[in-house]
Amino acid sequence: MRAEILSIGTEILLGHITDTNAPYLARHLAEMGLDLFYVSQVGDNRGRVTETLRRAWERAEVIVTTGGLGPTEDDVTREAISDLIGEPPTVDAANLEQLRAFFSQRGIAMPERNVKQAWTTPSTTTLPNPRGTAPGWFVRRDGHVIIAMPGVPREMERMWEEEAMPRLMAVAGQTLVTRILRVIGLGESTVEERVSDLIHMTNPTLATYAKIDAVDLRISAKAATRAEAEAMLLPVEALARQRMTDPDGTNYVFGEDKITLAAVIGQHLLRLHWQLAALESCTGGLFASMLTDAPGSSAYFRGGVVTYATDLKEAQGVPPEIIERDGVISDATALAMAQAARDRLQAQVGVGITGVAGPDTQDGKPVGEIHIAVITPVGQRVLTAQIGNLERGEVKRRAVRSALTLLWQTLSTTMAAEA
Amino acid sequence: MRAEILSIGTEILLGHITDTNAPYLARHLAEMGLDLFYVSQVGDNRGRVTETLRRAWERAEVIVTTGGLGPTEDDVTREAISDLIGEPPTVDAANLEQLRAFFSQRGIAMPERNVKQAWTTPSTTTLPNPRGTAPGWFVRRDGHVIIAMPGVPREMERMWEEEAMPRLMAVAGQTLVTRILRVIGLGESTVEERVSDLIHMTNPTLATYAKIDAVDLRISAKAATRAEAEAMLLPVEALARQRMTDPDGTNYVFGEDKITLAAVIGQHLLRLHWQLAALESCTGGLFASMLTDAPGSSAYFRGGVVTYATDLKEAQGVPPEIIERDGVISDATALAMAQAARDRLQAQVGVGITGVAGPDTQDGKPVGEIHIAVITPVGQRVLTAQIGNLERGEVKRRAVRSALTLLWQTLSTTMAAEA
Numbered sequence A, B: 001m002r003a004e005i006l007s008i009g010t011e012i013l014l015g016h017i018t019d020t021n022a023p024y025l026a027r028h029l030a031e032m033g034l035d036l037f038y039v040s041q042v043g044d045n046r047g048r049v050t051e052t053l054r055r056a057w058e059r060a061e062v063i064v065t066t067g068g069l070g071p072t073e074d075d076v077t078r079e080a081i082s083d084l085i086g087e088p089p090t091v092d093a094a095n096l097e098q099l100r101a102f103f104s105q106r107g108i109a110m111p112e113r114n115v116k117q118a119w120t121t122p123s124t125t126t127l128p129n130p131r132g133t134a135p136g137w138f139v140r141r142d143g144h145v146i147i148a149m150p151g152v153p154r155e156m157e158r159m160w161e162e163e164a165m166p167r168l169m170a171v172a173g174q175t176l177v178t179r180i181l182r183v184i185g186l187g188e189s190t191v192e193e194r195v196s197d198l199i200h201m202t203n204p205t206l207a208t209y210a211k212i213d214a215v216d217l218r219i220s221a222k223a224a225t226r227a228e229a230e231a232m233l234l235p236v237e238a239l240a241r242q243r244m245t246d247p248d249g250t251n252y253v254f255g256e257d258k259i260t261l262a263a264v265i266g267q268h269l270l271r272l273h274w275q276l277a278a279l280e281s282c283t284g285g286l287f288a289s290m291l292t293d294a295p296g297s298s299a300y301f302r303g304g305v306v307t308y309a310t311d312l313k314e315a316q317g318v319p320p321e322i323i324e325r326d327g328v329i330s331d332a333t334a335l336a337m338a339q340a341a342r343d344r345l346q347a348q349v350g351v352g353i354t355g356v357a358g359p360d361t362q363d364g365k366p367v368g369e370i371h372i373a374v375i376t377p378v379g380q381r382v383l384t385a386q387i388g389n390l391e392r393g394e395v396k397r398r399a400v401r402s403a404l405t406l407l408w409q410t411l412s413t414t415m416a417a418e419a
Helices: A021-029 A046-059 A077-084 A095-105 A112-117 A153-169 A188-194 A226-244 A259-273 A284-291 A308-313 A320-326 A333-345 A392-418 B021-031 B045-059 B077-085 B092-104 B112-118 B153-171 B189-195 B226-243 B261-272 B286-291 B309-316 B319-327 B330-342 B392-418
Strands: A001-010 A035-042 A062-066 A124-127 A136-141 A144-149 A175-183 A207-211 A215-223 A253-255 A277-282 A303-306 A349-357 A368-377 A378-386 B002-008 B035-044 B063-067 B124-127 B137-142 B144-149 B177-184 B205-210 B215-223 B254-255 B276-280 B301-307 B349-355 B369-376 B379-386
Touching: A001 A021, A001 A046, A001 B215, A021 A035, A021 A062, A021 A153, A021 A207, A021 A215, A035 B045, A046 A062, A046 A077, A046 B035, A046 B261, A062 A153, A062 A175, A077 A136, A077 A144, A095 B035, A095 B112, A095 B205, A124 A153, A136 A153, A144 A153, A153 A175, A175 A226, A188 A207, A188 A215, A207 B177, A215 A226, A215 B301, A253 A259, A259 A284, A259 A392, A277 A284, A277 A333, A284 A303, A284 A392, A284 B092, A284 B144, A303 A308, A303 A333, A303 B112, A333 A349, A333 A368, A333 A378, A333 B189, A349 B369, A368 A392, A378 A392, B002 B021, B002 B045, B021 B035, B021 B063, B021 B205, B035 B045, B035 B349, B035 B379, B045 B077, B063 B153, B077 B137, B077 B144, B092 B205, B124 B153, B137 B153, B144 B153, B153 B177, B177 B226, B189 B205, B189 B215, B215 B226, B215 B330, B261 B286, B261 B392, B276 B286, B301 B309, B301 B330, B301 B392, B309 B319, B309 B330, B330 B349, B330 B379, B349 B392, B369 B392
Parallel strands: A001 A035, A001 A062, A062 A144, A277 A303, A277 A349, B002 B035, B002 B063, B063 B144, B276 B301, B276 B349
Antiparallel strands: A035 B035, A124 A136, A136 A144, A175 A215, A175 A253, A207 A215, A303 B301, A349 A368, A368 A378, B124 B137, B137 B144, B177 B215, B177 B254, B205 B215, B349 B369, B369 B379
16 A cells, blocks of 8 residues: 655745654555655645645555644635545534633633534544644545644653554454564664565565654554554564574664664663762763653762863872773773762762863873763772764763663663562 | 655664654755655665665755765665666765874874765765865756765755755856844744734745753745845845834844854953852753853953852842742742842842742742842943743743843833934
8 A cells, every 4th residue: 555644834935843743654655565655744724734645645545644634714625635635624512512621621711613523424433632622633535534633742642652553464364563672882884784685575564764863663463453463563572582692692682663772771770779860971961861851860860970071080089099090081990980980979870971072182182082980889880981972962962872882782781680 | 845854763763862853854844945755764774765766856846865874785875776776986085184184183094984975976966074074966867856864963064055055056057145133132923913914925034042041033035146136135134123123112122143142241350350159049050051051251250159058148239128028939039039149159240040940939928939130330220020830940940041031121211222
């Protein structure tokens, strides 16, 4: 089946917002095995939306739209779909009641213009939207499916995952099951290479996506029932996990689905009854910030020190003779920083990060040279990374990713040894 | 004139990358006064690219494409444009020489397949690309302009600003001048409200864009010459600056064009010969990280401490009796943290940030309650903000923005008083 995506909203055409709904939907459509050949953005104009819908109707069986479902005159998606399928909209009593309930729960009277959000047509099924006022439309007509969803990403994503996607699969008599393996410590091209023979499968499908904190390996299987789809997915997931493990047992999958690396590190620390502290210089606080993005991190994160000035490193407990001997940008200094973090901030686990964020070299060391140390009650690890002469923010981000990876590997090894 | 944007690349249709080129170009086209009614994304398929170009040709005078200019068989933008205008491409000797020079500078032989990147046609002017191998095309034919640029944003943006946009303006016999006023301390809707009577002007144009660290007010004027455009822009800029100033003289414009708030704060600190240190808790290191994103920040940023655990605040010099009396989440604690930062980290300027990042309340204070203090050699300021029960990362980002704003205001006032 061919699919087409249409994003509706004048604010997109003015460049006020970036359309992130289209790539989100594109990923999901690919997983479902649908062919996506065209994506379009069009403004809040009934004629132009209808024209674009008509063209999509001619070249695809499935049309997914986002935006234009608000209550104002500018919101014309419902009108355009009605024009296209030749079904004048009518007010649905149940929809209207739900809409009034949404407003009265918030203690406000529903403005009359919102009535159009309760519209339906004979070929339309309403898709509930607990996160906003605009319900979606699921239209089946003449062998085509049109799915209309709100433009607000958090409303759209829930509606897609909970309502639209399962219905669309049901039309094809199928269920889709997806599993994401989150990979760290391998570059995207290495991950791709390791699964290159699996990447052209059509069911299950397997694809890689580079995210900020990891590479995602998404595996999706479709079948008549959920149980069948899961049965198809399992061996491919097992194979993919095997490919993400080195012969010596080193595993690069830190978690599944939507969990973050910082959250997994937090879970490990809680299980080990350890608390963490950090001394960082070139990453300027970003390491601490990433760790504290995880809710509940105060249970295991003691704190951190950003020692930008060299004399502050010494004031925080890094022995001057080490800096004198090996330099600020060195493994020895990173280790001394990790030890100082443990001592001064009273934590079982200490992390030290030193390096050159750029744009200038420092101490004769090139931009992008990073030294990271992790010390725990049972051992220590040091990592030297050469990130390269990248933009300052990018050096910081990659250095933090390396530090989180080293920390996760250290904690995982400890847990494996204890198990 | 009507314009249309076409983004080309199968990786867009698979959801592997988000098309950020289209919103970038949309903003610029709006400033130039062009009407953008349609944006499309299409894969690396010669037939589909040609079909989409043909449709754009029918409904717009200006077509801007990105992507599909690489050396592989999959890169078909040049072929599709040639098909559309009926001009078979030929190898341009000067282009080829430049291309070979690009490779030989990097010490590698040019692969033969790259020859197609030296193609041209009779209606085509080559747009140089110092950041990559793919030059762009500027095609003028039958009252239409087609601009083809690479998909890599940093190559595209330079080519647009330096080559394509000036040529496009010249076609219309015009020059475009843009000035961005960067606004902090006012929400986007307030900024919009204050310039609401100016927002519908057509030349100069004025538009607001919410960015991560500020609200941008973009003013663009077009005229036959640069001097004329600047003369038109100046009074509107002056008026906009006036609107961004309160009757008591409080100014909300911290800088112009592409400068960041962190960089402006750095400039102020350098001018005042002051260094900065921070103690932060709920923002978890993000404040220090934002400050150290500015190149050269080691000249004025001493360091910071993330005191996540309450006893660490005390260990870093926050008097226990203040925490005892006013609580951890209070103005008094924020002030004591700022003072401790100055004392312990030996800086003239101290910043203290305490608050509740969520998802749980703390000390009976709601999620989103933030206290920020700035102490300098000539005074101090405290700010209490109620950010609201937002997602944890969002609370952190807004708290940091408030802290940077307070810091900038404090330094600006000092500089104004000294001047």
